[in-house]
Amino acid sequence: MKISHKLGMIALVAVTATVLGACGSKQTSDTKGKTDPKHSVALVTDGGGVDDKSFNQSGWEGLEKWGKKHDLVKGVGGYNYAQSNSDADFTPNINKLIQAKYAMIVGTGYKLVSAITKASKANPDTKFLIIDDVVNRKNVASVTFKDNEGAFLAGVAAAKTTKTNKVGFVGGMHSEVIDRFEAGFRQGVATVNPKIEVDIQYVGDFSKPAIGQSLASAMFNNNVDVIYHAAGGSGAGVFSAAKNVIKSKKVWVIGVDQDQTAEGKYSGGNLTLTSTIKGVGTAINKVADAAMDGKFPGGKTTVYGLKENGVSLVKGNMSADAWKSVQEYKQQIIDGKITVAEKPADLK
Amino acid sequence: MRIKNTWISGLGIPLTSIFLGLLVGAIIMLLSGFDPISNYVNMFTGALGSANAIGEVLRSATPLMLTALGFAVANYAGFFNIGLAGQALVGWLASVAFANAFPGLPSILIIPGALIVAALAGAFWSGLAGYFRAYFGANEVITTIMLNYIALYATNAIVKAYMTVGDGDYSKMIPKAARLRTPFLEQLTQNSTFHYGIILSVLAVFFIAWLLKKTTLGFEIRAVGMSEDASRYAGMSPKRTIMASMLISGALCGLGGAMEGLGNFQNIIVNTALPSIGFDGMSVALLAAGSPIGILFAALLFGTLSIGGLNISIAATTPPEITSIVVASIIFFVGANYIIRYWFAKLRKPAKPTASTPVPPAATDTKEVHS
Numbered sequence: 001m002k003i004s005h006k007l008g009m010i011a012l013v014a015v016t017a018t019v020l021g022a023c024g025s026k027q028t029s030d031t032k033g034k035t036d037p038k039h040s041v042a043l044v045t046d047g048g049g050v051d052d053k054s055f056n057q058s059g060w061e062g063l064e065k066w067g068k069k070h071d072l073v074k075g076v077g078g079y080n081y082a083q084s085n086s087d088a089d090f091t092p093n094i095n096k097l098i099q100a101k102y103a104m105i106v107g108t109g110y111k112l113v114s115a116i117t118k119a120s121k122a123n124p125d126t127k128f129l130i131i132d133d134v135v136n137r138k139n140v141a142s143v144t145f146k147d148n149e150g151a152f153l154a155g156v157a158a159a160k161t162t163k164t165n166k167v168g169f170v171g172g173m174h175s176e177v178i179d180r181f182e183a184g185f186r187q188g189v190a191t192v193n194p195k196i197e198v199d200i201q202y203v204g205d206f207s208k209p210a211i212g213q214s215l216a217s218a219m220f221n222n223n224v225d226v227i228y229h230a231a232g233g234s235g236a237g238v239f240s241a242a243k244n245v246i247k248s249k250k251v252w253v254i255g256v257d258q259d260q261t262a263e264g265k266y267s268g269g270n271l272t273l274t275s276t277i278k279g280v281g282t283a284i285n286k287v288a289d290a291a292m293d294g295k296f297p298g299g300k301t302t303v304y305g306l307k308e309n310g311v312s313l314v315k316g317n318m319s320a321d322a323w324k325s326v327q328e329y330k331q332q333i334i335d336g337k338i339t340v341a342e343k344p345a346d347l348k
Numbered sequence: 349m350r351i352k353n354t355w356i357s358g359l360g361i362p363l364t365s366i367f368l369g370l371l372v373g374a375i376i377m378l379l380s381g382f383d384p385i386s387n388y389v390n391m392f393t394g395a396l397g398s399a400n401a402i403g404e405v406l407r408s409a410t411p412l413m414l415t416a417l418g419f420a421v422a423n424y425a426g427f428f429n430i431g432l433a434g435q436a437l438v439g440w441l442a443s444v445a446f447a448n449a450f451p452g453l454p455s456i457l458i459i460p461g462a463l464i465v466a467a468l469a470g471a472f473w474s475g476l477a478g479y480f481r482a483y484f485g486a487n488e489v490i491t492t493i494m495l496n497y498i499a500l501y502a503t504n505a506i507v508k509a510y511m512t513v514g515d516g517d518y519s520k521m522i523p524k525a526a527r528l529r530t531p532f533l534e535q536l537t538q539n540s541t542f543h544y545g546i547i548l549s550v551l552a553v554f555f556i557a558w559l560l561k562k563t564t565l566g567f568e569i570r571a572v573g574m575s576e577d578a579s580r581y582a583g584m585s586p587k588r589t590i591m592a593s594m595l596i597s598g599a600l601c602g603l604g605g606a607m608e609g610l611g612n613f614q615n616i617i618v619n620t621a622l623p624s625i626g627f628d629g630m631s632v633a634l635l636a637a638g639s640p641i642g643i644l645f646a647a648l649l650f651g652t653l654s655i656g657g658l659n660i661s662i663a664a665t666t667p668p669e670i671t672s673i674v675v676a677s678i679i680f681f682v683g684a685n686y687i688i689r690y691w692f693a694k695l696r697k698p699a700k701p702t703a704s705t706p707v708p709p710a711a712t713d714t715k716e717v718h719s
Contacts, residue, residue: 042662047620049668075665082658083668086624087617088608091541092404092655096394096662099538114518114615122539173618174508175517204504205620 033067035077039292041066042102043081043284044093046109048207050081054232054257055280059108059131062281066288076100090115098123104291106284107131110177116140127296129287131280132177134301141297143283146305147177148184148340149333150276151230153306153313154254155188156329157274158226159196160322161252168199168219170238172206172231181230181256183341190347191329191338199224200344203234212237216253220245226273228254239263242271252317259314274316279304307334361692362635362642365685366649369678376673382666387674394659395652401659403533403540407612409651411436413549413643414604415629417556418597420638422474424560425593426573431477431492432601433626434499435470437619439602441503442469443609444519444616445511447526455525462526463548463606470602471595473499478594482587496622504618517618528611543611550644552600557640559596569593604629628654635682646682653678 043050043063050060063079072078080102082093090112097105098119105126107116110133120128120137127139134142158167169185171178182200189196199222201215212234216227220241227242229235235256242253243266253264255275264272283304290296304310313330315323332338341347374384395405415432422429429435443466447458477495480486511519528543536542560566571579572589580586604625609616632650636642653675660671681688 076663080662080665082662085668085672086621087619088408088612088624089658092658093662095400095404095539096659099398099400100662110516111617114521119539122534173517173620176514204501207620 033071033073033078035073036070037077037101038103039070039288040072040077040102041079041104041106041284041288041291042097042100043106043108044090044097044112045081045084046107046111047084047086048233049083052207052233053260053263054235055278056108058258058278059106059280059284062279062284063106063288065281066285070292076102087111091118094119098126103127104129104288104296106287108280109133110175127291127298129284131283136299138299140299141287142301143287144301144303145278145280145283145311146180146303146340147230147276147278147311148180148187148342149306150278150311150313151181151184151228152188152191152333152338152340153326153330154228154274154276155185155190156192156326157313157318157322158185158228158252158254159189159192160325161273161318162196162226163250164223164225165193165195166197166199166222166224168201168216168224168227170212170215170219170227170229170231170235171200171202172234173204174202178202178230179344180342181228183344183347185228185230186344186347187341188329192325203231203237206232206234208234209237209240213241216241217244220249220251225250226252226254228256228276230256232257235260236263239271246271259316261314261316270317272316274314274318277312277314279310279312283310305333306330361685361688362645362682364688364692365682366678368688369681372677372681373674376677377666377670380670382664382670387660387664387666387671390663391656391660392652393656394663395656398538399536400538400540401655403537403542404655405648405651406546407541407543407651408654409647410543410545410549410611411604411607411625412629412632412647412650414552414600414607415625416632416636416643416647417552417640418470418474418600418604419630419633420636420640420643421556421560421569421593421600422597423633423638424573425569425590426576427478427481427488427590427594427597429474429477429492429594429597430489430630431474431495431499431598431626432604432629433622433624434492434496435473435598435601436605436608436623436625436629437499437503438473439466439470439605440609440623441506441605441616442466442602443606444522447522447610448511448520451523451525453525458523458526459528459610462522462610463603466602466606466609467599468602470605471599474594474598474601475591478591478598481594482590496626500619500622503616507616507618511616512618519615519617521615522610526610527614528607529614541612543607545607545611548603549607549647552603553640553644556600560640565589565592601626601629631679631683635679635685649682650679 045056050056060081067079084090106129108131113133116128116130117135120140129141131143186198189198199219203211212231216238229238238253242251245251252273254273257278260275261272264270377384395401443462446462446465477488477491480491481488513520528545533542568584568589572586576586632646636646657671657675660666661668
């Protein structure tokens with residue numbers, strides 16, 4: 001009796017599963033587009049998903065656009081991404097993509113540099129693209145960004161907007177790349193008005209919004225009224241902190257890597273002053289196109305700055321006056337009249 | 349409820365758990381509109397379908413066996429060691445620091461040296477918590493959690509200050525002589541990260557099994573875990589035993605960290621979070637119910653799921669989030685195997701619910717009573 005009862009339960013579960021199976025299997029056909037294994041491209045994230053509202057997301061959106069442009073299918077033979085849940089996933093992900101016969105593999109972020117270096121040695125016929133770092137091998141193209149130039153303009157925007165003469169910077173982790181953001185931002189602020197104080201804080205992590213929020217709250221309490229964040233996912237906390245403070249006083253946040261206007265929406269308006277844009281997607285798009293035309297820039301490093309339109313600053317909610325001087329400084333940087341420092345240590 | 353350790357409960361329970369987990373995972377995938385069968389096929393081919401995949405599975409199981417053994421040893425003494433991750437991290441740092449400090453040594457010296465230093469570092473870290481627990485009664489859950497954070501940020505600071513190359517956030521690679529990954533293994537497994545550390549892990553499994561079952565120390569550890577007072581009355585020293593189990597536990601975790609340092613990464617990175625081998629090791633140990641041999645298989649299962657899981661979203665368009673949910677539900681059922689044990693026990697011998705037996709709600713179901 002007992003046993004048959006249990007068996008009945010198991011049978012019930014099995015039937016349910018089958019019924020659900022019948023319903024579900026209709027939806028799996030999203031094979032739009034064609035496959036082109038010789039030009040297929042896959043991206044490996046540097047931690048977290050492609051919805052980080054920042055670096056990985058802009059890379060993936062660029063790749064998606066590219067795939068749609070060439071009418072490729074999402075998946076093997078077309079374009080796709082592999083998510084790294086920790087640094088230990090880099091190599092397995094890359095190897096699995098190689099086994100799936102992707103022609104080009106993109107590593108978004110400097111953290112992937114050693115995994116890409118190794119894989120490129122072992123797989124000379126696969127093309128690689130590394131973003132934000134340089135690998136000197138024939139089958140690896142490298143793309144770096146002059147983030148410091150975009151950050152300089154963010155500094156100008158902050159300096160032209162602050163009423164308290166105190167601005168803040170929240171970085172993700174101390175590293176070569178984030179150093180460029182810090183150096184550029186500080187130089188931009190100081191160029192407009194050397195008397196403005198810049199409060200510099202680091203989260204120590206790219207995916208801890210809670211820490212970003214507490215750092216930003218402390219800054220706002222300390223009379224800072226504009227914060228620029230270069231903290232990836234942790235930057236979400238800076239926006240939350242600003243939304244808490246905005247009820248009592250006017251504050252602004254400057255977004256990073258992507259236009260983060262949507263993050264700054266609150267009931268009374270929008271508190272995203274502007275965002276520095278990093279053309280990760282554009283860069284991936286260009287390299288993938290070049291590979292398709294047989295002109296893959298292997299062994300070369302392409303540097304994207306203001307001049308190449310690889311980094312930029314959107315107008316956002318800046319005043320006309322601030323926007324005007326941003327434009328002026330931008331032209332001076334493009335003309336080479338201003339050189340933007342890459343390291344905080346190089347600032348006076 | 350006592351469960352007889354027959355082959356049915358020994359093998360049947362974990363297998364049923366895995367089956368139920370796969371079933372729930374399948375339902376989740378169906379509800380989200382993905383084909384579970386092809387995804388599971390992708391998962392298993394991704395984990396076992398090539399030499400490379402098998403190499404990766406073994407590599408990811410290697411440190412898990414050590415941290416899981418570490419958890420089990422401490423747990424037998426009644427010590428809930430949540431500090432596995434921190435102890436592994438200091439071991440990782442110590443192994444890489446040692447290897448980089450003596451680049452000229454031959455393999456025969458540098459590898460054992462780095463392993464010993466890693467074990468000592470891990471043992472020191474867990475020993476702190478063990479000391480406070482044994483002599484001051486400090487709650488080890490709190491101390492080991494806090495020591496995890498101290499380990500994370502202290503190792504990051506040390507790596508940044510003394511070990512990184514230029515402005516990077518990783519140390520330089522360890523000398524070739526210290527590497528557990530060799531060109532031969534890479535050739536054998538199509539460039540996977542498989543390394544010789546697995547030998548150490550398997551040896552450790554048998555060593556700990558022997559230690560717990562056949563030695564006086566092992567007996568004392570288990571006795572203290574069952575009742576501190578009774579074992580004191582029997583003339584044992586609970587303090588000494590807690591310290592010993594905690595030192596062994598930390599040493600094993602330190603070795604687990606060394607597997608990452610000498611094998612998987614071959615350097616140390618600035619970690620943004622505690623290494624996952626800590627908490628995964630805990631799950632492995634709990635899944636194996638503390639049995640060292642069970643840990644061997646549970647670690648392999650974890651490796652299979654994590655490496656195979658990566659393949660689901662690479663071979664198909666199923667998003668990685670769905671994969672994570674599916675893998676988590678498998679582990680959930682495997683971890684919640686008490687439910688299945690309970691069913692098995694009822695199947696074998698219709699038990700009468702008594703006042704002293706905890707009765708799950710299902711047993712009070714009227715159908716159950718009348719059937």
